[in-house]
Amino acid sequence: MAVQDKSIPFPLVFLQPVADVHYVWTALSLHISPIDGDGGALFSRLFNEFGLKDALGELSCILPVHDPERFFPEFTRPLPAGRVILRIPVEHCVAAVKLASLDRLHAQGFSIIADGLPASASTVYEHIDSLLLESSVGNLPAAADWLQRLRGPHLVENVADPVQFDACRAQGFRWFAGEYPLHPDSRPSQKNAISRARLLKLLELVARDADATEIQALLKQDPGLSYQLFKLVSSAAFGFSAHITNFTQAINLLGRRQLQRWLQLLLYARFPGDEMANPLLPRAAARAALMEALAQRMGYDRSEQDRAFIVGMFSFLDILLSMPLEQIFEPLRLPADIVDALVHRTGPLGVVLDLVERAEFGSKPLRHSDLEAAGLDAETYCECLIQAYRWASLVSSEA
Template sequence: MSAPEISPFPLVELHAVSNAHNEWVALTFALSPDAGDAFQATLALLKTPDVFAALAPMDCILPVPNPQLLELSHLETLPSNRVILRVPAAACADVAVQRKLSSYADAGYHIMIDGVTEGSTATMCGARSLMTDAAMSLPPVLALVAQPGPHLAMGMRSEERIAECAKAGFSWFAGDFALHPAQDGNAGDGTSRKRLLALLGLLARDADSRELEVLLKQDPALAYHLLKLVNSAAFALSSPIHSFGQAINVLGRRQLQRWLQLLLYARQQDDGLANPLLPLAAVRASMMEGLAKALDWDRDQQDMAFVAGVFSLLDVLLAMPMTEIVAALSLDLDVVMALLDRAGPLGDLLKLVEHHDSASLEQAGISHEAYWEAQLQAYHWAIQVSRNI
């Protein structure tokens, strides 16, 4: 596939796709506008060693803006059972494109149409799925029932909208709905919030294990998730762990702090669904740590970067102003500045994790490749966290 000249290493942003249970099922690759041909740029990223293993078992939705230039040789190194080719609806009107895509579908590659096509065009392309921005309006019913799916609704800003789209025939969803939860769950309960803040305070000041154990016993949900975690395949222990004291000893102080910070997000919502903030917090924490490492920060600074990342969503989780949360905790000043004002070195790093572009990365002294490596590792870890908690 011919393409304009692109940067040596393209800049990409991964976006999670969830099912109706808030479980991650796929990842979309969003390339920066200056990446040249988006598919060729994605191929460069997929040459990262063990990239599909790192993102397993997620499907990878790859942009193919110019399907007329796509050749089977470009796909030979990609696992057909894990790759979904996203092609724009407008390009599918070309009969030659329809034949080409249909032949690739016959070879086992999954075709997803980005937008709504006319008539039987999607079927002629061998497409199984449709993706569309469903934030405000839904596509015609026939556009969804004509293909088996799964169909992807983009632009989801609330779980209520996800429910509406699910009724319409969508089963995959993407958007920032995790950042806009309904404010009637457990986080709004004053007793629960007080207990969580107390636990966070103990973690922040590296409290004695016995103090942690007392609070854990007061929070059955958190205690359950901790014991479930240490008995999971992630730790592969020869004998099961039955007590909090054993769990604390197995994990070690540093790992205990990290896992408990994430476990705060693991509590179920009133509807029984997984909390979508959990993997998002894991991504932020891991990316912050990875970028700090790329900048040659020392171990303590890397740990603070992790804390800033994982705590950056506490205001959403607890439905409280971040100023009140920070006031209740004994945090390092650099972490406080980052959480309240996105200021200081940690604040600058947190802004890069929340939104990045080539200019901001260059100013921070972080290469595109280093950013991709940190992002890849962060999503790998978030996937593992979600599967083990």
């Protein structure tokens, strides 16, 4: 039985989104620092105790396995066949000595992706169809040959911006991970800018507790917002199963607190006619949900948890709208501590936002000491992370 060594501190767990060519989430890539043994015991706990399987929904999950001969996870519930993908160093995927281990893992229902670029003359294990490459390696001539030889989908990591995203897509990659959502290459279209201007007005109405009739009147001015209202309110992400037929029903069913959340989320939604999903939507949803979950574990009351959610959701608005945060927040008349958290990362909410940004496997690494300073431990953080991504994956699938 796979047993995690309790003498080793619980590692830091990161979930990195993987998107397809339309910016829609297709998988979550798991990263661990440091790793206990070869991860089998830890992965078993994440699926059996922490609810990672439920958090995935219809997404695939990519697990790092350094040595297939030492990887023996044990799951209490069957995993979806083919949707748990093991990223195995390429040297193990071409070595004859590892074939028995790869056969064992394949027979257990795991898919395998080769992590790295094989030598041109090598033969890859027969059940491997995909490569995982760094963006700097993916543009090499040798990579182009392998992308053609294997069926895919091939995954490229550390995609810096939409320009590099398009270049990797042209090379034959179909799955993408990196910071490209945070560096858009164009301003929002005029049509969407008008819709989002109305949405900012709606947020202002809700923030000052305006009458439902006032909110409804503004919603009726924008078919795109109306469409997204009915779509999101009816989604699994909000837990409603009723069929929504009018504005009053939607507003009453949501309630004031959920209406605020829906409006915040809708800032990032795909509008009718958009060919591509907005890659910021699930990122904002995950950040907001993680901030709320961490705030709860840090002892914040319900009101402060809601404020933490707002900070997380609003923290991408400068990227979304290509405007300084100060200009965006001025008409919303947000409390000073929320603005300080968003602009300067100061105050209690700023501390939580800094933690969440470090948890996104970006340029600023999360450390055990960061969690300890906030009164948290790595296991509690991991539970919150998986809870947040469960909701974000629902939002991503419904948006």
